[in-house]
């Protein structure tokens with residue numbers, strides 16, 4: 001992994017192999033590796049139930065019982081919610097959402113079939129209203145076209161922050177036109193002062209905290225550091241406080 005990534009020691013978009021049942025804890029190995037790497041806070045955000053093969057609602061229902069400090073690391077427990085329709089309906093019920101630390105909203109082609117002629121801006125915006133929605137997941141994915149000016153101006157009003165997803169920028173990324181779209185997104189974020197999260201979208205422990213591709217793009221576009229939310233203080237300050245700060 002790129003060691004320069006350790007400038008930022010928090011990562012709020014990480015997946016485990018959560019199975020939704022049993023007594024073993026699928027997060028342990030991810031957390032152990034993150035701690036060994038010098039991270040200070042991480043967020044476990046497994047795919048919500050509509051994603052094929054992911055965990056069931058019952059997994060998310062009991063997450064609030066999991067220990068918040070492990071291996072000296074502040075661990076938050078959220079979900080990567082699937083946007084299900086044009087109105088922005090998501091795939092966990094209110095009583096579970098309210099117990100999570102926060103959530104990410106994403107469009108996935110394994111959940112809804114993308115139509116390249118459609119505009120998905122309103123689907124994203126409709127999903128932003130829940131108070132636990134903190135992060136706009138990989139909005140750079142051109143598989144789901146969106147009007148970035150309108151999308152990010154709504155995100156600013158609702159204090160939802162786009163991520164710069166490292167997995168989107170990998171050479172073998174399966175998402176579409178991400179680098180091109182990220183440049184557009186970063187330019188708008190800079191202009192309207194909308195902060196972003198760097199995220200790994202790591203599936204498992206190996207890539208946790210690896211923001212190498214994202215950091216390269218930020219350097220190249222001279223993106224202001226004050227608009228990057230991955231501060232080490234996230235081990236003390238709950239991420240949802242950022243919504244209040246920027247509302």
Ligand SMILES: [Zn+2]
Nearest residue numbers: 080106137138
């Ligand atoms: Zn995703």
Ligand SMILES: [Zn+2]
Nearest residue numbers: 013015080201
């Ligand atoms: Zn993800």
